[in-house]
Amino acid sequence: MKVIVPVKRVLDYNVKPRVKADGSGVDLANVKMSMNPFDEIAVEEAIRLKEKGVATEIVAVSIGEAKAQETLRTALAMGADRAILVTAEGPVEPLAVAKLLKAICDEEAPGLVILGKQAIDDDNNQTGQMLAALTGWGQGTFASKIEVDGDKVQVTREVDGGLETVSLSTPAIVTTDLRLNEPRYASLPNIMKAKSKPLAQKTPADYGVDTAPRLTIVSVAEPAKRQAGAKVADVDELVTKLKAMGVAK
Amino acid sequence: MKTLVWVEHDGSAVKDATLATVTAAGKLGEVHLLVAGANVGGVAEAAAKIAGVGKVHVADDAAYGHALAENVAPLVVELMGHHDAFLAPATTTGKNIAPRVAALLDVMQVSEILSVESDDTFTRPIYAGNAIATVKSSDAKKVLTVRGTAFEKAAAEGGSAAIEAVSATGDKGLSQFVGAEIAASERPELTSAKIIVSGGRALGSDEQFHALIDPLADKLGAAVGASRAAVDAGYAPNDYQVGQTGKIVAPEVYIAVGISGAIQHLAGMKDSKTIVAINKDEDAPIFQVADIGLVGDLFKVVPELTEKL
Ligand SMILES: Cc1cc2nc3c(=O)[nH]c(=O)nc-3n(C[C@H](O)[C@H](O)[C@H](O)COP(=O)(O)OP(=O)(O)OC[C@H]3O[C@@H](n4cnc5c(N)ncnc54)[C@H](O)[C@@H]3O)c2cc1C
Numbered sequence: 001m002k003v004i005v006p007v008k009r010v011l012d013y014n015v016k017p018r019v020k021a022d023g024s025g026v027d028l029a030n031v032k033m034s035m036n037p038f039d040e041i042a043v044e045e046a047i048r049l050k051e052k053g054v055a056t057e058i059v060a061v062s063i064g065e066a067k068a069q070e071t072l073r074t075a076l077a078m079g080a081d082r083a084i085l086v087t088a089e090g091p092v093e094p095l096a097v098a099k100l101l102k103a104i105c106d107e108e109a110p111g112l113v114i115l116g117k118q119a120i121d122d123d124n125n126q127t128g129q130m131l132a133a134l135t136g137w138g139q140g141t142f143a144s145k146i147e148v149d150g151d152k153v154q155v156t157r158e159v160d161g162g163l164e165t166v167s168l169s170t171p172a173i174v175t176t177d178l179r180l181n182e183p184r185y186a187s188l189p190n191i192m193k194a195k196s197k198p199l200a201q202k203t204p205a206d207y208g209v210d211t212a213p214r215l216t217i218v219s220v221a222e223p224a225k226r227q228a229g230a231k232v233a234d235v236d237e238l239v240t241k242l243k244a245m246g247v248a249k
Numbered sequence: 250m251k252t253l254v255w256v257e258h259d260g261s262a263v264k265d266a267t268l269a270t271v272t273a274a275g276k277l278g279e280v281h282l283l284v285a286g287a288n289v290g291g292v293a294e295a296a297a298k299i300a301g302v303g304k305v306h307v308a309d310d311a312a313y314g315h316a317l318a319e320n321v322a323p324l325v326v327e328l329m330g331h332h333d334a335f336l337a338p339a340t341t342t343g344k345n346i347a348p349r350v351a352a353l354l355d356v357m358q359v360s361e362i363l364s365v366e367s368d369d370t371f372t373r374p375i376y377a378g379n380a381i382a383t384v385k386s387s388d389a390k391k392v393l394t395v396r397g398t399a400f401e402k403a404a405a406e407g408g409s410a411a412i413e414a415v416s417a418t419g420d421k422g423l424s425q426f427v428g429a430e431i432a433a434s435e436r437p438e439l440t441s442a443k444i445i446v447s448g449g450r451a452l453g454s455d456e457q458f459h460a461l462i463d464p465l466a467d468k469l470g471a472a473v474g475a476s477r478a479a480v481d482a483g484y485a486p487n488d489y490q491v492g493q494t495g496k497i498v499a500p501e502v503y504i505a506v507g508i509s510g511a512i513q514h515l516a517g518m519k520d521s522k523t524i525v526a527i528n529k530d531e532d533a534p535i536f537q538v539a540d541i542g543l544v545g546d547l548f549k550v551v552p553e554l555t556e557k558l
Contacts, residue, residue, distance in 0.1 A: 016512065095351070095358075122375050132319075133322060133353045137423065154427065157341075162487070164430075166425060169422070178494060220383075223380070228542075229541055232543050234543075235545075235554050236557070239558060248558040
C-alpha cells in the first residue's frame, strides 16, 4: 500500500522562540528551521512499514513556503520515494492543510496517511483529525504503536489514563506520538541520492482549495515571566519552607 | 450564544476537566452539555448538577461506548445545528474529537484556549507556551478546546439542568475499540493534584524512580509526574509525562527532581504556584523558574527530605 507522510518546516526545537517587538508573531528570520519532530517520527514509521514489506511507496507532502523543499529533501533522504510541495504564501491553517491533503488523497489513493500529532510551532493538534473527517476515514491519533494486518491497522494510542488500542479499516489516518519510534539520521549517500528523487511542485489552486485563513492573529505576546526564587542551603531549610507553605505537617 | 460542552467521563463520574470547560463556555453564553457513552444515565444525572448548566443532552448508545471520534463527531455535528459553539476539554479525548467536528462543520478550531476575550476572540499558547497568541475567529460557529488549568472549575453541585435524550447517529464502522491499559492508582490524578513530585532522567532506572519518587509523593499526598526523558527511558509510564506534548499541570506545588528544565517540560508546569527544584547542577535551567531551589545529589537529598517531612 501507498503511504502519504505530510511534513512541516518549523523552528528547530532547540531554538528558543523570540516574540517580535511589534507583537505580530515569533521571529523566524535567520533562525534554524527543521522538520517538525513528530513528522520525523511519521516518516520513520512509514520507512519501517516499507522495510517490512507493508508499504510499497512513500510520498512525502509539504505545504508552505518554497523553502519547505529542504524539509521534503530530508524526508527523501530518510527514505521517502517522492515528494509533493504545495507552495503557499503566508501561514496555512490546519483546516486548509487538511483540504489540500484530502485532494492529494483523492489523487494518490493511499492506504495510510501518517502525520505528526502536532506541529511544535502552533501546537494545534488538528490536521490529522481534520483530514480523517474530510476523507471519512478512521483515525488513530497519538500513536505509540502501529500494526498493519491485511485491510486493518491496529493503533495503540497514548491517552491521558495510559494506553488504548483501536482497530481501523484502511485507508486510515494515524498521528504519531513521541514513543512510536526513534527516527534515523539520513546518511550522506542518501542525502546525495535524495537530490535526484522526484519532487512535484503544486499550488493550492491546482487542487481548487481556498487557503484564506479563518483566524486573524490579533497579537502575539510573551507570557508572564517567572522570577527565579532563592536557593536553599540544605534539606532542613527546604523542609522549613515546605512546612511554612502548609505543604507538609 | 448557545454552547455545547463535551462531558469527559469514565462511564460513572464526570471528570474534572469538564468543569473548567463549563466555566469557559459560560463566558460565551448559555451552557448545554453533551454526555455520550453507553449506560451513562448516572453520568448525565451528575452532569445536570453542575452549576450554571442549562440543559444536558444524553446520547446513550453502544456506538459511543469508547468515545470513538468517528462515531461521536457526527453526533456533535447534528447537535451543532442548534448550538453556536462546541467546547471540549483539551484532554486526549477532546483533542481527538474536536478537530473532527470542526472539519465536518468547515470551521477552523481554536486549540487550548487560555481565555475568552469576547464572542470570537481567544488567547492560546503557541511555541510550547513561549508565546501567547490572541486570535479572532471569523467562522460563524466556534470549535474550541479548553486548557483546564486556565479556568476555574465550575461547582460540581448546585445546578438542576433538564436532561434530554438525543437519538444516536449510529456506528460508522470505521474503527473499533480493542482494549486499554489504564493504570489504576491510589494517588491523585496528575491534572487535578495539589502537589506533584516529578522525576527526570537523573533517576537512572525504573527501580530508583519508584524507590525515591514514590515515597516522597506518598508523604506529601502528591501525584507523580515525569519528564519525557524519564518516560522514554521506561522509568515511568507515558501518562506521567508533563510538558508541551504531555500533560499540562498547575498544582500548588511542583517538585522537579533531576529534571533539567527543557522548554518542552516547562511548557507543562510553569504555571504551577510554587516550583521546587532539586538538581545537582546549579546552572540547570529549571532553577530559572524555581521559587525554591536545592542544589544537590538527589540520591542523598530526596531520601533525607522524605525522612524529615
Ligand atoms: C517534540 C518534542 C516534544 C517534547 N515534549 C516533552 C514533554 O512534553 N515533556 C518533557 O519533559 N520533555 C519533552 N521533550 C524533551 C525535552 O526536550 C527534554 O529532552 C526532556 O525534558 C529532558 O528530560 P530531563 O530533564 O529528565 O533530562 P535531562 O535534560 O537529561 O536532565 C537531567 C537533569 O538531572 C540532573 N541530574 C543528574 N544527576 C543528578 C543527581 N544525581 N542529582 C540531582 N540532579 C541530577 C542534571 O543536572 C540534569 O539537569 C520534548 C522534546 C521534543 C523534541
